[in-house]
Amino acid sequence: MKTYKYIYQLMAYRPFLYALNGLLWLLIHLLPLLPGIILQSFFDQLSGHSSTVISTTGLLALLAAIALSRIVIIYFGGLTDILHRFSISTIIRRNLFAHLLHKPSATTQAGEVIIHFREDAEQAESAVSWVLDVIGKFLFAIGAFVVLLNISVSMTLLVFIPLVVIVMIANKVSYKVEENRERSKEASTAVANTIGEFTSIAQSVNLANAEPYVIEKITALNEQRKQRMLKDRVLTQALDAIFSNTVSLGTGLILLLAASAIRNGTFTIGDLSLFIYYLAFITEFTDFFGMFLAHYRQTAVSFSRMEKLFQKGMEKELVEHHSLSELPAEQKREVEPLETLTLHNLSYVYPGTEKGFRNIELTIDRGSLTVITGVIGSGKSTLLKALAGVLPYEGEIRWNGRAVTDASAFFTPPASAYTPQIPTVFQQSLQENIQLGVYEEENTLDRSLHIAVLQDDVHRKGTQLSGGQKQRTAIARMFAREAELYLMDDIGSALDIETEQKMWERIAHEFLHKKTMIIASHSQECLRRADQIVVMKDGQIVDIIKQ
Incomplete structure (x- = not known):
């Protein structure tokens, strides 16, 4: 199955909880649109360029009310997100465990299973949760884009050009990210498997006086794991740095253009405050979007590793929907007497x-x-x-x-x-x-x-x-x-x-x-x-x- 199909199936698990979680996080991401407009009116009113009928005190009260509302929504959004995340990772672990019990693989090792249950399930859980963040931040970016276009087309384009750059960079290196993550997971599995194997024959190791060999073997595997994880982390951090600096460059250009426009009288202090306010959120979106694309590739690696446990054509069992609230009732099976x-x-x-x-x-x-x-x-x-x-x-x-x-x-x-x-x-x-x-x-x-x-x-x-x-x-x-x-x-x-x-x-x-x-x-x-x-x-x- 394709990665997006796995994610969709997980989204469809407990749909009402997912819908509630989605609604709350959409509100969390979209509410910041309002304070930007209020700040624009506030500073324009102070500089004498505003025609709003609400006083500065009223605008400040409105800002406080929106901030308080967002805090409350974030609290409940956090609760629903934790519950939903737990449901996603648990259904994956439940299906993995059921498969290992009923359809064991002769080649599956304990260390590999631990990596699936811990890291791969968490990776899939985060991917599903991050989809809501991407959607919310994207809708905010669209709303901000429309508002800012009405103020200045040139400066608005400078805000959104970094997003295009990030998408191009992320797509260019995404396959390398996937390759590094696969090699990193393989190295972690090798360490876990080796520790499990030597632990199971600890007495034999002791009798053979082979402790130095065991330590040397595990040390070598750990060194290999360190090198591969380092490559994975360095590339991810390098991408993050590129994303952040690309946006910072756009910020500098906006400030230069804004200074000239304010001198010409075509740009107000309120307009500048709106641009700067929205820019912080757009910067977060561009940075997060680049991270999500890299994370999506890493999630593909996790799903491909987990689906290897399943026979061909049975991969959908990994994300099959089951109740987590109760254990399945034990059913007595009747079998025709063997002749x-x-x-x-x-x-x-x-x-x-x-x-x-x-x-x-x-x-x-x-x-x-x-x-x-x-x-x-x-x-x-x-x-x-x-x-x-x-x-x-x-x-x-x-x-x-x-x-x-x-x-x-x-x-x-x-x-x-x-x-x-x-x-x-x-x-x-x-x-x-x-x-x-x-x-x-x-x-x-x-x-x-x-x-x-x-x-x-x-x-x-x-x-x-x-x-x-x-x-x-x-x-x-x-x-x-x-x-x-x-x-x-x-x-x-x-x-x-x-x-x-x-x-x-x-x-x-x-x-x-x-x-x-x-x-x-x-x-x-x-x-x-x-x-x-x-x-x-x-x-x-x-x-x-x-x-």
Whole structure:
């Protein structure tokens, strides 16, 4: 989507609040037109050139009333703007979070996500808010232009010529601004990702005595980030300086022409005060307009970065409208019991590599245990990730003969449950790690602990578990959810022989020939129980063995 379409969609979110905010800020920007005319009358009256019937005291009272009114409007405008800004950035973050939960990307890193949630969402929020300022300041400039034209055409043109210069300069360098901002964001993401990676393996770094290397690596990335951010800031500040000095040049020319006109009697002190008063606001508009054009380019970078998380054609989900006042009600999904799962011409290749799988044809019957085996790098784990909805794919997955149109949404409980090769645990207790909000049946926790051969204290923190315990925690989490299809990726790799044997005995007792299971494994315990063994090599199925 184009940047202006994203901004329009965000404007359309909470339209009444946006309209109220727009009305208040239009008044804030347009009210200064009146004091300029009042000041003109005031000084002309003092110099004897005014024919107004209002006294100088009345004019001063009128100025005070307008100033007080503007202060009140600015107060309420600030409140509505804060609320509207919060709504805009929050709906973006809400949609990003929902997408990451339901349609995770295999290439997304924690540091990159943090940049999206913090900087990119704030950039978009500011762009939407600044549109109102641009409109208000532009309407003021038009009003001031009409008033000043009636006084002096030549001096009025000198006021507005800087605006044309600014637009030309901004358009000339806008692409460089966009390029610098993109490089700056990439550098910030690299720093955040690296810190996250080294933090997650802090113990390994310590044991390898690699702290100096880590510090050197992060320092080098920070230096690169500093250089790129410096270029971004310098160019932005240089543009601001050009904008301000261009307007100052116009101001000097106005004063020179005004002095000559006053001597000739064709220009009054009131006219001069009106020009000087309006000039301050027009200067602000020209400066702000140039900043907005640069900011718009930077916003385009932020949107392009965020939309990379979405599959092609689904970018509009980034600005989709949802209620923020309440959480969506949990809905129990009903899924047709699995009879046959068919993979037809299924393919996925990691971008920029040859790794993945191609042209997979496979049929899996209800209650069967299918084991996918093969050498490392043959595509076993990637295939399971595609079946779990973690990776996009080409081809078809058919559930009872009907094509699954949205795998990431469909392949969740009660359709399927998945345990990845590398388990994820949280700082919460073992019980919370397993249940994650599933509290409906009292025996669910006990059953899943039994299957995973976990006899640990359920209140023990997840970060205190060993590698094997973490893997069994992930297994217990999967079996705590009722599903038609269970997907498991090498779940015995961190287990000793005795524990793995117990676990497979319990899985067989609970689920074998009752639930459909697909497992990537080399384990003999698993292979000897399999109904069919799928052998993969170089991303393709080379053999299917029925047992």
